[in-house]
Amino acid sequence: MAGPTDTGPASRTDPASHAGHVSRTEGVGRFTVWAGFLLAYVRANLQSALEYRISFATQVFAMMLNDAMWLVFWLAYFDKFQVVEGWGRNDIVTLWAVVACGFGVATTFCGNLFRIAGIIVRGELDIYLALPKPPLPHLLISRMSVSAPGDVLFGLAGFLWIVRPDVPEVLLFVTCVLTSASILTACGIVSQSLAFWLGNAEAVGEQFSNALISFSTYPTPIFRGAVKLAMFTILPAGFLAYVPVRLFQDFSWWLLFGLLAVAAGSLVLSTFVFRRGLKRYESGNLVLIRE
Amino acid sequence: MLSLVCPSWYDSRTAARESLTGEAIGIARILPIGGHLMVVVRVDGLRKEFTRRTRTPGLRGLLRSYVSPRHETVVALDGIDFEMDDGESLALIGPNGAGKSTTIKTLTGILHPTSGSATVLGLVPWKERTRLSLNIATVFGQRSQLWFHLPAGETFDLLAHIYEIPRAEYQARKTALVERFELGPLLGTAVRKLSLGQRMRCEIAASLLHRPRVLFLDEPTIGLDVIAKQKIRELVSELNRNEGVSVLLTSHDAGDIERLCKRVIVINHGTIVLNDRVSTLKRRYLRRKVIGLRLSDADVTLPAIEHTTLLSRSRFGAKLEVDTDRVAVPAVMATLGRLPIADITIEDPPMEEIIAEIYAARSEERGRVDD
Numbered sequence A: 001m002a003g004p005t006d007t008g009p010a011s012r013t014d015p016a017s018h019a020g021h022v023s024r025t026e027g028v029g030r031f032t033v034w035a036g037f038l039l040a041y042v043r044a045n046l047q048s049a050l051e052y053r054i055s056f057a058t059q060v061f062a063m064m065l066n067d068a069m070w071l072v073f074w075l076a077y078f079d080k081f082q083v084v085e086g087w088g089r090n091d092i093v094t095l096w097a098v099v100a101c102g103f104g105v106a107t108t109f110c111g112n113l114f115r116i117a118g119i120i121v122r123g124e125l126d127i128y129l130a131l132p133k134p135p136l137p138h139l140l141i142s143r144m145s146v147s148a149p150g151d152v153l154f155g156l157a158g159f160l161w162i163v164r165p166d167v168p169e170v171l172l173f174v175t176c177v178l179t180s181a182s183i184l185t186a187c188g189i190v191s192q193s194l195a196f197w198l199g200n201a202e203a204v205g206e207q208f209s210n211a212l213i214s215f216s217t218y219p220t221p222i223f224r225g226a227v228k229l230a231m232f233t234i235l236p237a238g239f240l241a242y243v244p245v246r247l248f249q250d251f252s253w254w255l256l257f258g259l260l261a262v263a264a265g266s267l268v269l270s271t272f273v274f275r276r277g278l279k280r281y282e283s284g285n286l287v288l289i290r291e
Numbered sequence B: 001m002l003s004l005v006c007p008s009w010y011d012s013r014t015a016a017r018e019s020l021t022g023e024a025i026g027i028a029r030i031l032p033i034g035g036h037l038m039v040v041v042r043v044d045g046l047r048k049e050f051t052r053r054t055r056t057p058g059l060r061g062l063l064r065s066y067v068s069p070r071h072e073t074v075v076a077l078d079g080i081d082f083e084m085d086d087g088e089s090l091a092l093i094g095p096n097g098a099g100k101s102t103t104i105k106t107l108t109g110i111l112h113p114t115s116g117s118a119t120v121l122g123l124v125p126w127k128e129r130t131r132l133s134l135n136i137a138t139v140f141g142q143r144s145q146l147w148f149h150l151p152a153g154e155t156f157d158l159l160a161h162i163y164e165i166p167r168a169e170y171q172a173r174k175t176a177l178v179e180r181f182e183l184g185p186l187l188g189t190a191v192r193k194l195s196l197g198q199r200m201r202c203e204i205a206a207s208l209l210h211r212p213r214v215l216f217l218d219e220p221t222i223g224l225d226v227i228a229k230q231k232i233r234e235l236v237s238e239l240n241r242n243e244g245v246s247v248l249l250t251s252h253d254a255g256d257i258e259r260l261c262k263r264v265i266v267i268n269h270g271t272i273v274l275n276d277r278v279s280t281l282k283r284r285y286l287r288r289k290v291i292g293l294r295l296s297d298a299d300v301t302l303p304a305i306e307h308t309t310l311l312s313r314s315r316f317g318a319k320l321e322v323d324t325d326r327v328a329v330p331a332v333m334a335t336l337g338r339l340p341i342a343d344i345t346i347e348d349p350p351m352e353e354i355i356a357e358i359y360a361a362r363s364e365e366r367g368r369v370d371d
Helices: A028-050 A053-081 A089-109 A113-121 A125-129 A135-141 A148-163 A167-193 A202-216 A225-231 A242-249 A253-278 B012-020 B058-067 B100-107 B129-133 B152-162 B167-180 B196-207 B226-242 B254-260 B278-284 B329-336 B351-370
Strands: A288-290 B039-054 B070-085 B089-093 B115-120 B136-140 B143-147 B214-218 B246-251 B263-268 B271-277 B288-295 B308-313 B317-323 B341-347
Touching (some): A028 A053, A089 A113, A089 A148, A089 A202, A113 A167, A125 A135, A125 B143, A135 A167, A167 A202, B039 B100, B070 B246, B070 B271, B089 B226, B089 B254, B100 B115, B100 B246, B152 B167, B167 B196, B214 B226, B226 B254, B263 B351, B271 B351
Parallel strands (some): A288 B143, B089 B246
Antiparallel strands (some): B039 B070, B288 B317, B288 B341, B308 B317
16 A cells, blocks of 8 residues: 655644744655655556556557557568668667657656646646645646557567667667657647647647657658658657667767757746646636546 | 644644644644734735637627637636634635635635735745645535545545655544544545545545645535535534634535634625624524425425415425524424425525625615715
């Protein structure tokens, strides 16, 4: 059974304040507190998903099957043509593995990512705003996508089985998965946060996410001109797919640092957009229950 | 009630914790500042406007709204002012859309006001929301913080992490709350399988795990049956009395205020129309009760009861209004008890009628002053 923090200061008071407000652990202790918080949510999400075991197993399996279909298509293609715009079989598998794992990691830990717009419109943010944790990370982690572990398993298995990487390549793969997950998360937050301004932005957010994933799963060299420009700006699929594959083809520290900077920058930008939007939040009075 | 001059670090949470363990029974949770009772909620000219897109009905109106969108400003709160003292139980009542929930959401930092100022425990809610939320709790009758598919006990554990409650303190507090709210058999049941009343008991208990100093209850009895309502009222009242938790509740059920609060603020169209003691409200405006009867035999002749008016009648049912200034409800019930009754309900007049009476009384008073 999950338990709260072993050493927590929730009931200590702030002597500087007449009201005797609660103070919390600062410094390194915050990391432990956040780790415990995240772990508690992962456990609760897992328990919630496993309440319906057959549904859980079916969704994971269906997602792996769905991913495998695409991979089979590309493998069949490479049996006939060997190369597409300079990309070979291993490049495509790497691209698919990075995007699938990135998407899987993002939606496993941030299961509400593509539901933010709905949460805003239905006034469900109230619950998160009433609790003492930053609302954005809190709402993101408070749900787990049931099928997302299927994406992670597929990506990992495909990469290890077909590409047969060495240890440095595995490390690079993990790094690229994390940057892809970060950029996907940031894009999801920005597109879904449009609901603060547009109202019902669920469809817009969904279309943006679908476009991002579609463009990420084709070899980037086939795109040219304005489309390619868009893939490195407003629809940053290039950072999800092209840059990781380039790193595997021709590693460069500068390119890696650039990718890390883009991932970190996009997260900062998305947090800024969400916070700006939060000031416009209007809540609502629908009868709601947490799932 | 005793008042005690405490050092600043001796806060109400410590007192509450000690009172729970019997260490300091009877200590009031009052922190005197400059010889005055501490004000936990202070609201000054609070105004909240929402912008709403409007259009004429029909497809043409919809298409026109795309070309030339029109917006209107809805004033949810129109510069309200009030204060709430430490340990007080205050009701904010009014009809739907009056501004009750907007007030609570602004005071808990969920909404940013358009203008005006407010502090809760000395903090500005929308600027210091995280810090404030460690010291307050909010329960929404229409929003659940419990995990739908999991037993309530799992959400309790999660909340202990969210509030960073030390393990030993959490276990002790949970045990006490489970006992007090009679949650033992419910804690292991998935929330989706609980009745509304059971769920609300779990919601309130969950919100008290971190020992909040102020409890905001937004329509806590909405949709509950009479027995469940009664239970919730008893628990909240006990909490306020024994732990000294300040309670600010919204409701459109006059019964909630009668049983829970000492003071009441009646709000309508975003403005305060009455801020007075509940006893005054009862004496002046809650002078009627509506008794609903469902009869087991058709066409029974109802006896004439003094100071009671028949509002409506059907073959198996009747609605009576009792003037409680002139006749006690139990006396009326005693007379009605002789009839073949299948079911009986006693209700307060709707909030709209109470507000209408307040307005009428005010114009009458103004008229007298003008004369």
